[in-house]
Amino acid sequence: MIHSVAVVGCGWFGLPLAKALVEKGLLVSGSKRDTTQASALKEQGIDGFVLDLDAPQPFDGEQLAKLHADAIVINIPPGLRRGDSGYLVRLERLQTLMGKHAYQRIIFISTTGVYPANGKVQHEADATAYNDTSKILLQAEAMFKGAVIVRFAGLMGPKRHPGRFLAGKTGLTGAMLSVNMTHLDDCVGGVMTLLTHQGQLAPAYNICSPEHPNKAAFYQRAAAILGVAEPEFASSGDKAEDKVVDGSLICRQLGYQYQHYDPFEMLKFC
Template identity: 45%
Template sequence: MNTITLIGCGWFGFPLATQLMKQGFQVKASKRHPDDLAQLQQAGIEAYQLDLANVTTQVKKATLFDADAIVINLPPGLRRGETDYLGYLTQLKNLMGERQYQKVIFISSTGVYPSLNQTVTEQDAGAFNDTSHTLLQAEAIFSAMANSCVVRFSGLVGPKRHPGRFFAGKTDVSGANVAVNLVHLDDCIAAVSLILSRTDTLPIYNLTANEHPTRGAFYAAAAEHLGLIAPQFNQQQQPSKIIDGQLISHQLGFQYAFSSPFKMLDAC
């Protein structure tokens, strides 16, 4: 494997690209807006504009997809009310054509799991609401491809995404009992890099830290870590879930650098 294409090169994709280049790979990557290509080019990334809402205006699309492996990381934007996510992914699949990749990695979300006060594994996904239904449909577009692997990220934290800001200063917050499921950017990069290097991967992996403190305990500590006002939780409990992220460790020997959300705070 020599060349890797990243579809989407933002908060996760850009540091992944730079890490892969350090490992000796040629990296191609796409951005939606042409003004964002300069940053990629300055870093030595072969940059392409790709607007899946208007692909007819793109040039050299085929060259972007000529690679040994491809990593697809397009945030669905469902919370912002975007409705064309599945259409964009279908368009992307058509652009990929009949190419045979050594690895196809699709970045998904642990939002596919319902909160049923239990520990959930990769087999427990279900279409329990509109969001999870859309996410599972998105996964299915690529999971049928040869050598595919779906990686489901839990809540992402890291540089410019410090969890202390999530609830700081808020009052009357419910769900202090809810288990926290987070993963650090560095572990995401390391895990995807590992999957790219292996031929014995399974179809789906969760990625989440091993420890799951309660929301009440963690977000108070996270806010105080930044010197912000800790959130005040009420007594209203909410359904919870614990994401089991150990399959990738047991099967591929992956080791989380941040096994606890508390340890992530100094690296955000």
């Protein structure tokens, strides 16, 4: 039985997850890179600790105790789109700190970027190193033995409104290609389900809303809602390059029910 959870990375997703775990009565520790921010987590009932994997400092026994909980959620953004080359190094440093502690459950947050756009529906077993980015992502997933991999599709929710993603851009391609989105509520709900389930879990789960509108319709509607310039698309896109992420495994195996099915409706909750 899991009584305590360490959340590595209490940011956009990690903080709401940590707060939800506290509400469930679990003992929750959470990391921030800054001392002041780590201390502020106490106001949310979270036992904060400082963890900066870019400038690692020696961990004392108290800090290690907070990291060595019954379960751990590893939520370190890859930053690969920004040209960040330190992702795997950070994970190696975390791995060293985790040591040989016997976690009951390790949840590793990843991304559906491990699936190619090949015109097919993508399931958990379809991940492949089809480019340099996906190769790094898969290397990261393989680092933590026994971890359950959780792959989020495109993220949206408070402070992440899709209307801003492509606002005012022109000459875009792929107007009719599918959108794969996940609301923050389902990121939290899905991971909560995996942490509290007492039976065996699959090696990986996708978290992605069940419906997949086309790119042009979705992003133009999102921009219109915000009152910003709508993106303009130059081509419909080649369906051979489409990608639809199937997020149903967690539903079929564990009975999870998505809180948000339709990305258009999800726009109301951003």
